[in-house]
Amino acid sequence: MAAEEIRKVNSEAYPMKGGDGPYSYSKNSTYQREAMESTKELVTKEIGEKLDIDHLLPSNVFHIVDLGCSVGPNTFSSVENILEAVLLKYQSQGPMNPQIPEFQVFFNDHTPNDFNLLFKSLPPNRQYYAVGVPGSFYGRLFPRASIHLFHSSFALQWLSEVPKEVVEKNSPAWNKGRIHYLSSTDEVVRAYNAQYVADMECFLHARAQELVDGGLMVLIIPGCPHGTSVSDTMAYLTIQLLEACLIDMVTKGVVSEEKLDSFNMPMYIMSPLELEAVVERNGCLIIETLKTLSHVLGSDTVLNAKLFASHGRAGFERLIKQHFGEEILDELFDLYHKKFEEELSIVKPRKASSFLVVLRRKAK
Template sequence: MGLSEAFPMKGGDGPHSYAKNSTLQRNYLEVAKEVMKEAIAEKLDIGALNSPKTFCIADLGCSVGPNTFAAVEIIIEGVKTKYDQSQSLSSQIPQFQVFFNDHVSNDFNMLFTSLPQDKQYYAAGVPGSFYERLFPEASLHFVHSCSSLHWLSRVPEEVTNKNSPAWNKGRIHYGNSGDEVIRAYKAQRERDMDKFLQFRAQEVVHGGLMLVNCTFNHNGTHPSQCTCNLILDLLGSCLMDLARKGRISEEKVDSFNLPMYFMTPQEMEAAVERNGCFSIERMETLPSPRPGNGGNESLVHQMAARVRAGMEDVIPQHFGEDIMDEFLDLYRQKIREIFIPFVAKLAGGIEERLLLVLKRKY
């Protein structure tokens, strides 16, 4: 895997595209919607922003839509309400400029062809990793990121090095691996989070807000007990099954690791404290949306469809074009036999979401 590997979601609007298989991420927004509006109402000091004629919003990790448009709509409605409720500024509602950011390999054509016709903002695309500088100094008033910050900038180098104690042989992720592998992933997460906050501190105006909506691992809980880590571990297990069948080589599995890490609230707080440029205005857990009424088989189908939307370009590129259907069949079987019983035993159900509201210090 390259040192700056990008894993774009499946583009286009076909049946396996991210645009058609991202309802779970949309539900994450719905769960957070009211809290987002409250955060804007309570924490955004529009008077301190010097009444900008143009209010600039960035959505980091926007993918191809339509969820990013829903997030932007929530933010703009919240900001407009804030202006309407201000007696001195109610007549000075600014224009809105929205920057949609994702990797250069993201399907921006799909993103922009599906822009809402009745949008209340000017739209622009900003290609690049959010672990790099993306915007001019003090140019953003509001930054949003949902279901994106668990992606690392790269796979930790140690986990694919046969001579390293962190060599992650036979696995593609850290969730159920040894302590050395977990530490390697955590160290990469810390480096990346430091960069993320460092660059956002340069780009966000003093008094500006940043909202991060992400899946998290509970403080003090081993990564193997995080359901999102279990999902990734099952993907690796499917690949190892294919290796045992001789369909792919085990060496290919050993060289394939997913650059994802789910932070704990404690780790998030520590990162913000290390940076020193943001104050935590609000940090709370939100319940994850529960599956619909279609039963377990519907859940199995939905989870396989999401994996296909996220991995259909990545898995064949690394392992060959002809294994995807067999890979997904194995995955569905493991969801039935392992994931669903695991979740059923959890007292609180599937783990919650973390919503973090940060304000750029003055």
């Protein structure tokens, strides 16, 4: 195998908070679960129509991968839904039904992910063989043409790293006093966009090598629908409030200004046009479906504030701890919760948006 086909990209690790405590991802990922469940019928339909099992024969093992699996339980629900859809596809072949294969599922995440909890939580009556695959999905993870279906949900908004230009004091894109490109300068926006494009090109290139001909990718990615201002999205509010909390803590002397200036969130909120452009440049994959999933938050301000503050802590705590230290966590996220309550009580409802993307591997 050529060296360039197994190369790894430099990728920083941003795993969700492990364990099963009150701030863990396993206890604070209901929004992601609801988004995945809302797509179940559509995903079943897409697999039934787009999965070309003729290309899979005579394989007697069907390989499924969940990229960015975290610790569960969401990954198990996603895998179960996909497995049921694949079984229906095989069973739909009627009298000419090929032998139904066995299933092997690969659970992938960064090496610091809490794989111990993941495997302790595996469903006891599962219909598949489970394997853990540590490593960044921005590089190759599997042999060529070995995977039949990839799934990823709420993971591809994470960049492989913070753009280097935004933390260099002499760079036009130095993002002093801010933690993201949202509401920042054009230079910072361009730096983040360039990082997103580079990462997605690596991601698609790797997956195109690993997928069998006719294999599918099913992705749920947080994003900003065409024609919608990023400032109206829930993602914008989530990050802006975290930035405001950190600025308050600098003012109080709890966090140094230098620490704030050197911290940036490695996240990018894509648009469908950006995704379409990078897929077209790749040339090996076809977008079969690109559907916007969105809902407006309900009117219960207290409940929504608690939900999004706790989800934010589960997602951001390890990143914050790594940069600022553990001692600020409780104070920071208590303030984060309060700011959510204040903001949600006075602003118009925000749209929580994501995309369901189904891609198929072109025949070589």
